[in-house]
Amino acid sequence: xxxxxxxxxxxxxxxxxxxxxxxxxxxxxxxxxxxxxxxxxxxxxxxxxxxxxxxxxxxxxxxxxxxxxxxxxxxxxxxxxxxxxxxxxxxxxxxxxxxxxxxxxxxxxxxxxxxxxxxxxxxxxxxxxxxxxxxxxxxxxxxxxxxxxxxxxxxxxxxxxxxxxxxxxxxxxxxxxxxxxxxxxxxxxxxxxxxxxxxxxxxxxxxxxxxxxxxxxxxxxxxxxxxxxxxxxxxxxxxxxxxxxxxxxxxxxxxxxxxxxxxxxxxxxxxxxxxxxxxxxxxxxxxxxxxxxxxxxxxxxxxxxxxxxxxxxxxxxxxxxxxxxxxxxxxxxxxxxxxxxxxxxxxxxxxxxxxxxxxxxxxxxxxxxxxxxxxxxxxxxxxxxxxxxxxxxxxxxxxxxxxxxxxxxxxxxxxxxxxxxxxxxxxxxxxxxxxxxxxxxxxxxxxxxxxxxxxxxxxxxxxxxxxxxxxxxxxxxxxxxxx
Amino acid sequence: xxxxxxxxxxxxxxxxxxxxxxxxxxxxxxxxxxxxxxxxxxxxxxxxxxxxxxxxxxxxxxxxxxxxxxxxxxxxxxxxxxxxxxxxxxxxxxxxxxxxxxxxxxxxxxxxxxxxxxxxxxxxxxxxxxxxxxxxxxxxxxxxxxxxxxxxxxxxxxxxxxxxxxxxxxxxxxxxxxxxxxxxxxxxxxxxxxxxxxxxxxxxxxxxxxxxxxxxxxxxxxxxxxxxxxxxxxxxxxxxxxxxxxxxxxxxxxxxxxxxxxxxxxxxxxxxxxxxxxxxxxxxxxxxxxxxxxxxxxxxxxxxxxxxxx
Numbered sequence: 001x002x003x004x005x006x007x008x009x010x011x012x013x014x015x016x017x018x019x020x021x022x023x024x025x026x027x028x029x030x031x032x033x034x035x036x037x038x039x040x041x042x043x044x045x046x047x048x049x050x051x052x053x054x055x056x057x058x059x060x061x062x063x064x065x066x067x068x069x070x071x072x073x074x075x076x077x078x079x080x081x082x083x084x085x086x087x088x089x090x091x092x093x094x095x096x097x098x099x100x101x102x103x104x105x106x107x108x109x110x111x112x113x114x115x116x117x118x119x120x121x122x123x124x125x126x127x128x129x130x131x132x133x134x135x136x137x138x139x140x141x142x143x144x145x146x147x148x149x150x151x152x153x154x155x156x157x158x159x160x161x162x163x164x165x166x167x168x169x170x171x172x173x174x175x176x177x178x179x180x181x182x183x184x185x186x187x188x189x190x191x192x193x194x195x196x197x198x199x200x201x202x203x204x205x206x207x208x209x210x211x212x213x214x215x216x217x218x219x220x221x222x223x224x225x226x227x228x229x230x231x232x233x234x235x236x237x238x239x240x241x242x243x244x245x246x247x248x249x250x251x252x253x254x255x256x257x258x259x260x261x262x263x264x265x266x267x268x269x270x271x272x273x274x275x276x277x278x279x280x281x282x283x284x285x286x287x288x289x290x291x292x293x294x295x296x297x298x299x300x301x302x303x304x305x306x307x308x309x310x311x312x313x314x315x316x317x318x319x320x321x322x323x324x325x326x327x328x329x330x331x332x333x334x335x336x337x338x339x340x341x342x343x344x345x346x347x348x349x350x351x352x353x354x355x356x357x358x359x360x361x362x363x364x365x366x367x368x369x370x371x372x373x374x375x376x377x378x379x380x381x382x383x384x385x386x387x388x389x390x391x392x393x394x395x396x397x398x399x400x401x402x403x404x405x406x407x408x409x410x411x412x413x414x415x416x417x418x419x420x421x422x423x424x425x426x427x428x429x430x431x432x433x434x435x436x437x438x439x440x441x442x443x444x445x446x447x448x449x450x451x452x453x454x455x456x457x458x459x460x461x462x463x464x465x466x467x468x469x470x471x472x473x474x475x476x477x478x479x480x481x482x483x
Numbered sequence: 484x485x486x487x488x489x490x491x492x493x494x495x496x497x498x499x500x501x502x503x504x505x506x507x508x509x510x511x512x513x514x515x516x517x518x519x520x521x522x523x524x525x526x527x528x529x530x531x532x533x534x535x536x537x538x539x540x541x542x543x544x545x546x547x548x549x550x551x552x553x554x555x556x557x558x559x560x561x562x563x564x565x566x567x568x569x570x571x572x573x574x575x576x577x578x579x580x581x582x583x584x585x586x587x588x589x590x591x592x593x594x595x596x597x598x599x600x601x602x603x604x605x606x607x608x609x610x611x612x613x614x615x616x617x618x619x620x621x622x623x624x625x626x627x628x629x630x631x632x633x634x635x636x637x638x639x640x641x642x643x644x645x646x647x648x649x650x651x652x653x654x655x656x657x658x659x660x661x662x663x664x665x666x667x668x669x670x671x672x673x674x675x676x677x678x679x680x681x682x683x684x685x686x687x688x689x690x691x692x693x694x695x696x697x698x699x700x701x702x703x704x705x706x707x708x709x710x711x712x713x714x715x716x717x718x719x720x721x722x723x724x725x726x727x728x729x730x731x732x733x734x735x736x737x738x739x740x741x742x743x744x745x746x747x748x749x750x751x752x753x754x755x756x757x758x759x760x761x762x763x764x765x766x767x768x769x770x771x772x773x774x775x776x777x778x779x780x781x782x783x784x785x786x787x788x789x790x791x792x793x
Contacts, residue, residue, distance in 0.1 A: 271484055
């Protein structure tokens with residue numbers, strides 16, 4: 001079969017779910033058209049496409065800057081040209097699962113900042129809540145519009161060796177990467193002309209308009225044109241490109257902390273014609289830096305007094321403050337119970353089994369089999385400070401153990417989940433690399449909507465299981481096929 | 484519009500205009516260094532665009548070294564490289580206020596200047612071709628602004644920045660060029676000297692059409708200060724500052740607006756009702772110093788009343 005040359009030379013990783021390569025050594029149907037398409041191209045053509053992708057990212061300024069010896073070097077996030085494809089059936093399952101999980105997590109946030117029934121009923125232990133640094137007493141009894149806390153979430157999913165979806169992490173604070181979902185699609189349109197409609201790929205372009213509609217609905221003032229702003233830490237933030245993209249696509253003002261001022265519990269922005277009241281803030285600044293009067297007093301990124309305006313209901317903040325208590329890695333363990341408790345339903349998406357190292361018995365168990373575990377900090381992110389047991393030396397394991405014993409509450413352990421693989425274009429051939437999936441869910445007064453797509457992150461290093469961009473990860477365009 | 488955004492658009496525009504003036508000046512100066520009919524020197528160019536920088540003073544008349552310093556010099560705060568970086572940083576922070584086309588155009592300009600190939604070409608190949616490539620980037624920028632930018636408040640601030648920068652540049656160039664006559668009176672009658680001045684301002688052809696009697700310092704002065712039709716004249720720039728400022732009128736900040744209008748109007752009248760004769764009566768250096776300080780006054784007032792930097 002000449003037309004599937006790239007597939008014929010493909011060597012899947014043993015014992016790992018491959019998105020393209022079926023159990024019967026055949027190509028999975030939903031990948032066939034793409035592989036046929038690229039098989040008509042020579043390696044030179046594909047290399048040229050790769051170059052084109054790089055050039056497009058560069059000229060559109062979709063870059064981040066690495067500061068090295070006083071000089072800024074522009075880099076692009078690595079992009080693999082072969083799309084990751086999700087079938088309609090897989091998507092229906094994922095969508096249902098995320099909606100269920102998000103509903104429960106949102107109810108949990110409402111509960112934990114009001115009556116705390118879940119603690120009183122003994123489902124979640126009180127110490128795990130109060131020891132969480134992201135549980136903010138400032139949010140207690142604070143009324144948020146429509147009781148929505150998690151307006152935007154990016155729940156990370158992975159697939160085990162048999163293709164089962166697991167939730168790896170709930171990102172409920174300020175999940176990033178959605179601009180890459182949008183830009184990757186634009187690039188793919190240029191790389192593979194006509195292929196998207198041939199394959200029946202669902203569009204992701206609705207995301208900014210849904211988000212805008214939701215933000216509009218939150219305005220405390222019932223006026224025709226509420227002022228909506230996107231609050232960014234500024235141009236040196238690594239996600240700054242995303243902030244400008246979203247502001248542009250929604251047509252909202254991009255502001256920094258220094259553009260805003262609070263007077264009489266109302267937030268205003270400084271304009272060329274004086275102060276203008278702000279109604280809704282989509283903030284990409286972390287809780288800790290939001291208000292120097294309430295949180296970190298040395299923060300230059302926030303706005304003094306914003307928390308007071310929020311508490312008075314004069315401004316809506318998206319996502320709500322204090323969401324970190326729900327995506328803390330120690331609280332993650334209890335999400336299946338939350339789903340049962342609040343919704344009286346069985347969880348659709350599975351949790352990765354997780355051991356609390358604060359618990360003595362679980363810690364002993366984990367210590368005995370550390371080489372089969374992944375240990376993470378409960379408040380860590382970006383793939384930093386992790387211990388990958390299967391790849392660590394005895395010495396590293398011993399050092400890490402000492403760290404754990406110092407403050408066991410700050411660590412959890414999970415058995416190494418293998419992560420599914422998808423074909424990537426590497427030096428003229430297709431090779432399997434590990435991937436995850438982050439769909440973006442938008443929770444508005446009309447319910448939860450998930451744009452069919454998401455960000456597929458890929459561990460570009462051979463054999464690596466870490467997909468974070470800070471650790472040599474890249475991304476792929478993510479296709480959801482129409483039913 | 485956010486004050487910060489207005490300030491960034493204004494500065495973006497000033498930097499681009501500055502790069503345009505510099506590139507044209509460098510190109511003509513390099514060309515004239517090739518036919519050194521009179522005693523050639525890079526010194527005025529360095530003085531106008533790099534100020535009293537120490538390194539700039541040590542380069543002498545080594546054309547390649549000067550070009551390197553002025554175009555890609557990292558330590559020269561006013562090198563094309565550094566001002567384009569600043570222009571792009573300003574644009575980056577207001578990306579949603581400029582069109583995507585314009586942002587891409589700035590990016591390409593920036594990457595062209597950063598390209599190691601440019602450095603090599605500047606050292607070994609024909610510098611005029613290199614400068615032409617960059618000048619073309621500026622022209623693309625202006626074309627893109629013209630075709631894609633919305634005719635709103637943002638563009639008014641961009642235009643105010645552009646014409647303010649241009650007026651200051653023309654004043655500085657006149658000051659330097661006429662100033663050096665005192666050191667070397669022969670230049671007063673040196674045709675090439677005035678021709679190069681006009682060429683570097685893009686006013687050579689207009690001059691030929693307007694004045695039939697050859698190159699006279701008086702006429703050059705008249706064109707660069709007082710000719711309403713010359714796009715780089717001081718009066719043309721000030722008229723445009725006035726024109727675009729007028730569009731910012733808004734009921735909520737009448738007081739600020741009036742104060743600015745007063746300053747701009749005073750400067751405009753000052754130039755409009757001058758002639759070469761009156762300028763000479765009060766003394767050219769005094770005249771230029773006063774115009775410059777009024778231009779700076781307008782820039783400072785903008786800062787205070789519109790950019791929320793008091």
